[in-house]
Amino acid sequence: MDRQLRRAILSRGMNIQHAEAGDQLITKNLRTCDSIDQFYNDLHRYSFRLFLRDLLEFQPILSLTDLTHYCSPGAARRYLRNLQNLGIIRERDNEQFELLVDFVPNFGETLEWYLSEILRREFDAPASYRVVLKNGGVGGDYDVLALINDKLLYVEVKSSPPKAVDNAQVKNFLSRIRDLLPDLAFFFEDTHLRMKDKIVRLFEEELARRYGRFAGESFPVVRLKDELFHINHCVYIVNSKRGTARNFRICIRDALEYQLKRSGMPLSPGLTGETNGTQNS
Incomplete structure:
Protein backbone atom coordinates (compact mmCIF):
# COMPACT_ATOMS: atom_id res chain seq x y z
CA MET A 1 0.00 0.00 0.00
CA ASP A 2 1.19 3.52 -0.82
CA ARG A 3 2.78 5.26 2.17
CA GLN A 4 0.62 8.40 1.94
CA LEU A 5 -2.57 6.37 1.73
CA ARG A 6 -1.45 4.30 4.71
CA ARG A 7 -0.73 7.49 6.66
CA ALA A 8 -4.18 8.89 5.87
CA ILE A 9 -5.80 5.73 7.24
CA LEU A 10 -3.64 5.50 10.34
CA SER A 11 -4.18 9.17 11.19
CA ARG A 12 -7.87 8.37 11.60
CA GLY A 13 -7.13 5.89 14.36
CA MET A 14 -7.65 2.81 12.18
CA ASN A 15 -5.16 -0.05 11.99
CA ILE A 16 -4.61 -1.87 8.70
CA GLN A 17 -4.90 -5.64 9.03
CA HIS A 18 -4.35 -6.57 5.38
CA ALA A 19 -5.28 -5.53 1.84
CA GLU A 20 -5.45 -6.84 -1.72
CA ALA A 21 -5.58 -10.54 -0.89
CA GLY A 22 -6.04 -11.32 -4.59
CA ASP A 23 -7.23 -14.89 -4.01
CA GLN A 24 -10.60 -14.22 -5.70
CA LEU A 25 -9.31 -12.39 -8.79
CA ILE A 26 -9.93 -13.67 -12.29
CA THR A 27 -6.58 -12.04 -13.12
CA LYS A 28 -4.54 -13.88 -10.48
CA ASN A 29 -2.67 -15.98 -13.08
CA LEU A 30 -1.74 -13.02 -15.31
CA ARG A 31 1.99 -12.38 -15.16
CA THR A 32 2.88 -9.72 -17.74
CA CYS A 33 2.04 -6.01 -17.80
CA ASP A 34 0.69 -6.36 -21.34
CA SER A 35 -1.79 -9.07 -20.35
CA ILE A 36 -2.96 -7.06 -17.32
CA ASP A 37 -3.33 -3.95 -19.49
CA GLN A 38 -5.39 -5.87 -22.06
CA PHE A 39 -7.72 -7.27 -19.41
CA TYR A 40 -8.09 -3.82 -17.79
CA ASN A 41 -9.01 -2.27 -21.14
CA ASP A 42 -11.54 -5.03 -21.86
CA LEU A 43 -13.20 -4.28 -18.51
CA HIS A 44 -14.16 -0.82 -19.76
CA ARG A 45 -16.96 -2.56 -21.67
CA TYR A 46 -20.06 -3.04 -19.54
CA SER A 47 -21.10 -6.04 -21.65
CA PHE A 48 -17.75 -7.72 -20.90
CA ARG A 49 -18.23 -7.25 -17.17
CA LEU A 50 -21.71 -8.82 -17.42
CA PHE A 51 -20.20 -11.61 -19.52
CA LEU A 52 -17.65 -12.33 -16.76
CA ARG A 53 -20.43 -12.59 -14.18
CA ASP A 54 -22.05 -15.32 -16.27
CA LEU A 55 -18.68 -17.00 -16.78
CA LEU A 56 -18.16 -17.25 -13.03
CA GLU A 57 -21.71 -18.43 -12.41
CA PHE A 58 -21.31 -21.41 -14.76
CA GLN A 59 -17.64 -22.26 -14.06
CA PRO A 60 -15.58 -24.35 -14.46
CA ILE A 61 -17.03 -25.88 -17.67
CA LEU A 62 -18.82 -23.36 -19.88
CA SER A 63 -20.80 -23.48 -23.09
CA LEU A 64 -21.38 -20.58 -25.46
CA THR A 65 -25.10 -20.53 -24.66
CA ASP A 66 -24.27 -19.95 -20.97
CA LEU A 67 -22.54 -16.70 -21.89
CA THR A 68 -24.98 -14.91 -24.18
CA HIS A 69 -27.49 -13.51 -21.68
CA TYR A 70 -26.06 -9.98 -21.98
CA CYS A 71 -24.14 -10.04 -25.28
CA SER A 72 -24.46 -11.47 -28.76
CA PRO A 73 -22.88 -14.83 -29.73
CA GLY A 74 -20.36 -12.90 -31.82
CA ALA A 75 -19.33 -10.73 -28.87
CA ALA A 76 -19.18 -13.79 -26.58
CA ARG A 77 -16.83 -15.57 -29.03
CA ARG A 78 -14.64 -12.48 -29.18
CA TYR A 79 -14.46 -12.27 -25.39
CA LEU A 80 -13.71 -15.99 -25.15
CA ARG A 81 -10.92 -15.64 -27.68
CA ASN A 82 -9.40 -12.78 -25.68
CA LEU A 83 -9.57 -14.84 -22.46
CA GLN A 84 -7.96 -17.80 -24.25
CA ASN A 85 -5.09 -15.59 -25.40
CA LEU A 86 -4.62 -14.44 -21.79
CA GLY A 87 -4.58 -18.04 -20.52
CA ILE A 88 -7.67 -17.56 -18.35
CA ILE A 89 -9.71 -20.23 -20.17
CA ARG A 90 -9.07 -23.03 -22.66
CA GLU A 91 -11.34 -24.49 -25.33
CA ARG A 92 -12.65 -28.03 -25.04
CA ASP A 93 -14.81 -29.96 -27.52
CA ASN A 94 -18.23 -28.87 -28.89
CA GLU A 95 -17.84 -25.17 -28.11
CA GLN A 96 -17.20 -25.80 -24.45
CA PHE A 97 -14.62 -23.92 -22.44
CA GLU A 98 -12.87 -24.43 -19.11
CA LEU A 99 -11.85 -21.78 -16.60
CA LEU A 100 -8.17 -22.33 -15.77
CA VAL A 101 -7.89 -20.25 -12.60
CA ASP A 102 -8.78 -21.73 -9.23
CA PHE A 103 -12.39 -21.31 -8.17
CA VAL A 104 -13.45 -17.65 -8.08
CA PRO A 105 -16.72 -17.33 -6.12
CA ASN A 106 -17.94 -14.10 -7.72
CA PHE A 107 -16.98 -11.01 -9.68
Whole structure:
Protein backbone atom coordinates (compact mmCIF):
# COMPACT_ATOMS: atom_id res chain seq x y z
CA MET A 1 0.00 0.00 0.00
CA ASP A 2 1.19 3.52 -0.82
CA ARG A 3 2.78 5.26 2.17
CA GLN A 4 0.62 8.40 1.94
CA LEU A 5 -2.57 6.37 1.73
CA ARG A 6 -1.45 4.30 4.71
CA ARG A 7 -0.73 7.49 6.66
CA ALA A 8 -4.18 8.89 5.87
CA ILE A 9 -5.80 5.73 7.24
CA LEU A 10 -3.64 5.50 10.34
CA SER A 11 -4.18 9.17 11.19
CA ARG A 12 -7.87 8.37 11.60
CA GLY A 13 -7.13 5.89 14.36
CA MET A 14 -7.65 2.81 12.18
CA ASN A 15 -5.16 -0.05 11.99
CA ILE A 16 -4.61 -1.87 8.70
CA GLN A 17 -4.90 -5.64 9.03
CA HIS A 18 -4.35 -6.57 5.38
CA ALA A 19 -5.28 -5.53 1.84
CA GLU A 20 -5.45 -6.84 -1.72
CA ALA A 21 -5.58 -10.54 -0.89
CA GLY A 22 -6.04 -11.32 -4.59
CA ASP A 23 -7.23 -14.89 -4.01
CA GLN A 24 -10.60 -14.22 -5.70
CA LEU A 25 -9.31 -12.39 -8.79
CA ILE A 26 -9.93 -13.67 -12.29
CA THR A 27 -6.58 -12.04 -13.12
CA LYS A 28 -4.54 -13.88 -10.48
CA ASN A 29 -2.67 -15.98 -13.08
CA LEU A 30 -1.74 -13.02 -15.31
CA ARG A 31 1.99 -12.38 -15.16
CA THR A 32 2.88 -9.72 -17.74
CA CYS A 33 2.04 -6.01 -17.80
CA ASP A 34 0.69 -6.36 -21.34
CA SER A 35 -1.79 -9.07 -20.35
CA ILE A 36 -2.96 -7.06 -17.32
CA ASP A 37 -3.33 -3.95 -19.49
CA GLN A 38 -5.39 -5.87 -22.06
CA PHE A 39 -7.72 -7.27 -19.41
CA TYR A 40 -8.09 -3.82 -17.79
CA ASN A 41 -9.01 -2.27 -21.14
CA ASP A 42 -11.54 -5.03 -21.86
CA LEU A 43 -13.20 -4.28 -18.51
CA HIS A 44 -14.16 -0.82 -19.76
CA ARG A 45 -16.96 -2.56 -21.67
CA TYR A 46 -20.06 -3.04 -19.54
CA SER A 47 -21.10 -6.04 -21.65
CA PHE A 48 -17.75 -7.72 -20.90
CA ARG A 49 -18.23 -7.25 -17.17
CA LEU A 50 -21.71 -8.82 -17.42
CA PHE A 51 -20.20 -11.61 -19.52
CA LEU A 52 -17.65 -12.33 -16.76
CA ARG A 53 -20.43 -12.59 -14.18
CA ASP A 54 -22.05 -15.32 -16.27
CA LEU A 55 -18.68 -17.00 -16.78
CA LEU A 56 -18.16 -17.25 -13.03
CA GLU A 57 -21.71 -18.43 -12.41
CA PHE A 58 -21.31 -21.41 -14.76
CA GLN A 59 -17.64 -22.26 -14.06
CA PRO A 60 -15.58 -24.35 -14.46
CA ILE A 61 -17.03 -25.88 -17.67
CA LEU A 62 -18.82 -23.36 -19.88
CA SER A 63 -20.80 -23.48 -23.09
CA LEU A 64 -21.38 -20.58 -25.46
CA THR A 65 -25.10 -20.53 -24.66
CA ASP A 66 -24.27 -19.95 -20.97
CA LEU A 67 -22.54 -16.70 -21.89
CA THR A 68 -24.98 -14.91 -24.18
CA HIS A 69 -27.49 -13.51 -21.68
CA TYR A 70 -26.06 -9.98 -21.98
CA CYS A 71 -24.14 -10.04 -25.28
CA SER A 72 -24.46 -11.47 -28.76
CA PRO A 73 -22.88 -14.83 -29.73
CA GLY A 74 -20.36 -12.90 -31.82
CA ALA A 75 -19.33 -10.73 -28.87
CA ALA A 76 -19.18 -13.79 -26.58
CA ARG A 77 -16.83 -15.57 -29.03
CA ARG A 78 -14.64 -12.48 -29.18
CA TYR A 79 -14.46 -12.27 -25.39
CA LEU A 80 -13.71 -15.99 -25.15
CA ARG A 81 -10.92 -15.64 -27.68
CA ASN A 82 -9.40 -12.78 -25.68
CA LEU A 83 -9.57 -14.84 -22.46
CA GLN A 84 -7.96 -17.80 -24.25
CA ASN A 85 -5.09 -15.59 -25.40
CA LEU A 86 -4.62 -14.44 -21.79
CA GLY A 87 -4.58 -18.04 -20.52
CA ILE A 88 -7.67 -17.56 -18.35
CA ILE A 89 -9.71 -20.23 -20.17
CA ARG A 90 -9.07 -23.03 -22.66
CA GLU A 91 -11.34 -24.49 -25.33
CA ARG A 92 -12.65 -28.03 -25.04
CA ASP A 93 -14.81 -29.96 -27.52
CA ASN A 94 -18.23 -28.87 -28.89
CA GLU A 95 -17.84 -25.17 -28.11
CA GLN A 96 -17.20 -25.80 -24.45
CA PHE A 97 -14.62 -23.92 -22.44
CA GLU A 98 -12.87 -24.43 -19.11
CA LEU A 99 -11.85 -21.78 -16.60
CA LEU A 100 -8.17 -22.33 -15.77
CA VAL A 101 -7.89 -20.25 -12.60
CA ASP A 102 -8.78 -21.73 -9.23
CA PHE A 103 -12.39 -21.31 -8.17
CA VAL A 104 -13.45 -17.65 -8.08
CA PRO A 105 -16.72 -17.33 -6.12
CA ASN A 106 -17.94 -14.10 -7.72
CA PHE A 107 -16.98 -11.01 -9.68
CA GLY A 108 -16.67 -8.81 -6.58
CA GLU A 109 -12.91 -8.68 -6.01
CA THR A 110 -12.15 -8.35 -9.72
CA LEU A 111 -14.50 -5.35 -9.91
CA GLU A 112 -12.85 -3.81 -6.84
CA TRP A 113 -9.43 -4.32 -8.47
CA TYR A 114 -10.73 -2.67 -11.65
CA LEU A 115 -11.98 0.41 -9.80
CA SER A 116 -8.70 0.75 -7.90
CA GLU A 117 -6.89 0.54 -11.25
CA ILE A 118 -9.12 3.30 -12.67
CA LEU A 119 -8.15 5.53 -9.76
CA ARG A 120 -4.45 4.71 -10.20
CA ARG A 121 -4.35 5.02 -13.98
CA GLU A 122 -6.90 7.74 -14.75
CA PHE A 123 -6.46 9.92 -11.64
CA ASP A 124 -2.85 9.15 -10.68
CA ALA A 125 -4.19 8.38 -7.20
CA PRO A 126 -2.71 5.93 -4.69
CA ALA A 127 -5.39 3.27 -4.29
CA SER A 128 -5.92 -0.10 -2.65
CA TYR A 129 -8.79 -2.58 -2.70
CA ARG A 130 -10.34 -4.98 -0.21
CA VAL A 131 -8.75 -3.23 2.76
CA VAL A 132 -9.47 -4.80 6.15
CA LEU A 133 -9.20 -2.33 9.05
CA LYS A 134 -9.29 -2.85 12.79
CA ASN A 135 -10.77 -0.58 15.45
CA GLY A 136 -13.99 0.00 13.53
CA GLY A 137 -17.46 -0.79 14.76
CA VAL A 138 -18.55 -2.47 11.51
CA GLY A 139 -17.09 -5.74 10.27
CA GLY A 140 -16.05 -6.55 6.72
CA ASP A 141 -13.64 -4.68 4.50
CA TYR A 142 -13.40 -1.37 2.69
CA ASP A 143 -13.77 -2.24 -0.98
CA VAL A 144 -11.58 0.57 -2.36
CA LEU A 145 -9.63 3.32 -0.61
CA ALA A 146 -7.74 6.04 -2.49
CA LEU A 147 -6.10 9.40 -1.96
CA ILE A 148 -7.46 12.08 -4.32
CA ASN A 149 -5.84 15.52 -4.00
CA ASP A 150 -4.75 14.51 -0.48
CA LYS A 151 -8.38 13.66 0.33
CA LEU A 152 -9.28 10.15 1.49
CA LEU A 153 -11.88 8.51 -0.77
CA TYR A 154 -13.83 5.40 0.23
CA VAL A 155 -15.69 3.46 -2.48
CA GLU A 156 -18.27 0.80 -1.61
CA VAL A 157 -18.58 -1.49 -4.64
CA LYS A 158 -21.70 -3.41 -5.68
CA SER A 159 -21.51 -5.79 -8.63
CA SER A 160 -25.08 -7.03 -8.27
CA PRO A 161 -28.07 -5.16 -9.76
CA PRO A 162 -29.99 -2.62 -7.64
CA LYS A 163 -32.73 -5.14 -6.81
CA ALA A 164 -30.16 -7.16 -4.82
CA VAL A 165 -29.12 -4.21 -2.62
CA ASP A 166 -30.93 -3.95 0.71
CA ASN A 167 -31.17 -1.64 3.71
CA ALA A 168 -28.41 -3.46 5.60
CA GLN A 169 -25.84 -2.69 2.91
CA VAL A 170 -26.67 1.01 2.92
CA LYS A 171 -26.64 1.00 6.74
CA ASN A 172 -23.18 -0.62 6.82
CA PHE A 173 -21.86 1.83 4.24
CA LEU A 174 -22.92 4.83 6.33
CA SER A 175 -21.56 3.18 9.48
CA ARG A 176 -18.17 2.61 7.82
CA ILE A 177 -18.12 6.30 6.91
CA ARG A 178 -18.65 7.09 10.59
CA ASP A 179 -15.77 4.78 11.55
CA LEU A 180 -13.23 5.85 8.93
CA LEU A 181 -14.10 9.56 8.51
CA PRO A 182 -13.19 9.80 4.80
CA ASP A 183 -13.32 13.13 3.00
CA LEU A 184 -15.37 11.59 0.17
CA ALA A 185 -17.43 8.41 -0.11
CA PHE A 186 -18.92 6.75 -3.20
CA PHE A 187 -21.62 4.09 -3.16
CA PHE A 188 -20.90 2.55 -6.57
CA GLU A 189 -23.30 0.25 -8.37
CA ASP A 190 -22.04 -1.39 -11.58
CA THR A 191 -25.26 -0.96 -13.50
CA HIS A 192 -26.81 1.11 -16.28
CA LEU A 193 -30.17 0.99 -14.51
CA ARG A 194 -31.78 3.89 -12.69
CA MET A 195 -30.52 4.65 -9.20
CA LYS A 196 -33.47 6.81 -8.20
CA ASP A 197 -36.02 3.99 -7.99
CA LYS A 198 -34.29 1.73 -5.46
CA ILE A 199 -30.89 2.94 -4.23
CA VAL A 200 -31.82 6.56 -3.56
CA ARG A 201 -34.93 5.41 -1.72
CA LEU A 202 -32.84 3.11 0.51
CA PHE A 203 -30.56 6.01 1.41
CA GLU A 204 -33.49 8.27 2.21
CA GLU A 205 -35.02 5.59 4.43
CA GLU A 206 -31.77 4.92 6.31
CA LEU A 207 -31.04 8.62 6.79
CA ALA A 208 -34.56 9.13 8.13
CA ARG A 209 -34.08 6.21 10.53
CA ARG A 210 -30.83 7.74 11.82
CA TYR A 211 -31.73 11.43 11.90
CA GLY A 212 -35.50 11.55 12.13
CA ARG A 213 -37.91 13.84 10.37
CA PHE A 214 -35.29 16.52 9.68
CA ALA A 215 -33.08 14.16 7.65
CA GLY A 216 -34.49 15.46 4.38
CA GLU A 217 -33.40 18.98 5.28
CA SER A 218 -29.99 18.19 6.74
CA PHE A 219 -29.03 15.29 4.46
CA PRO A 220 -31.02 15.59 1.23
CA VAL A 221 -30.25 13.13 -1.57
CA VAL A 222 -29.91 15.41 -4.60
CA ARG A 223 -29.45 14.56 -8.27
CA LEU A 224 -26.10 15.82 -9.54
CA LYS A 225 -26.35 14.68 -13.16
CA ASP A 226 -27.96 11.76 -14.98
CA GLU A 227 -28.12 8.94 -12.39
CA LEU A 228 -25.48 10.45 -10.11
CA PHE A 229 -26.65 11.74 -6.72
CA HIS A 230 -24.97 13.43 -3.78
CA ILE A 231 -25.56 14.06 -0.09
CA ASN A 232 -24.07 17.44 0.84
CA HIS A 233 -21.41 17.12 -1.90
CA CYS A 234 -19.40 14.55 0.06
CA VAL A 235 -21.32 11.27 -0.24
CA TYR A 236 -22.14 10.19 -3.80
CA ILE A 237 -24.36 7.51 -5.30
CA VAL A 238 -22.77 6.44 -8.57
CA ASN A 239 -23.55 4.03 -11.38
CA SER A 240 -21.45 3.03 -14.40
CA LYS A 241 -23.62 4.29 -17.26
CA ARG A 242 -21.63 6.45 -19.70
CA GLY A 243 -18.37 5.31 -18.10
CA THR A 244 -17.13 4.71 -14.58
CA ALA A 245 -14.10 7.02 -14.84
CA ARG A 246 -16.28 9.75 -16.33
CA ASN A 247 -18.76 9.47 -13.46
CA PHE A 248 -16.02 9.45 -10.83
CA ARG A 249 -14.55 12.57 -12.42
CA ILE A 250 -17.89 14.40 -12.30
CA CYS A 251 -18.33 13.61 -8.60
CA ILE A 252 -14.76 14.49 -7.64
CA ARG A 253 -14.99 17.79 -9.51
CA ASP A 254 -18.31 18.59 -7.84
CA ALA A 255 -16.84 17.99 -4.39
CA LEU A 256 -13.80 20.14 -5.18
CA GLU A 257 -15.94 22.97 -6.56
CA TYR A 258 -18.16 22.89 -3.48
CA GLN A 259 -15.15 23.02 -1.15
CA LEU A 260 -13.60 25.92 -3.08
CA LYS A 261 -16.82 27.91 -3.01
CA ARG A 262 -17.06 27.41 0.75
CA SER A 263 -13.50 28.71 1.12
CA GLY A 264 -14.42 31.90 -0.73
CA MET A 265 -13.08 31.13 -4.21
CA PRO A 266 -15.04 33.29 -6.73
CA LEU A 267 -16.13 30.51 -9.08
CA SER A 268 -19.61 31.71 -9.99
CA PRO A 269 -19.92 33.93 -13.11
CA GLY A 270 -20.14 37.61 -12.29
CA LEU A 271 -23.36 39.54 -12.74
CA THR A 272 -21.82 42.39 -14.77
CA GLY A 273 -18.59 43.43 -16.37
CA GLU A 274 -17.44 40.02 -17.67
CA THR A 275 -17.08 40.58 -21.38
CA ASN A 276 -14.19 39.11 -23.36
CA GLY A 277 -11.71 39.33 -20.53
CA THR A 278 -12.18 43.07 -19.87
CA GLN A 279 -12.70 44.34 -16.37
CA ASN A 280 -14.18 47.45 -14.85
CA SER A 281 -11.79 50.03 -13.50
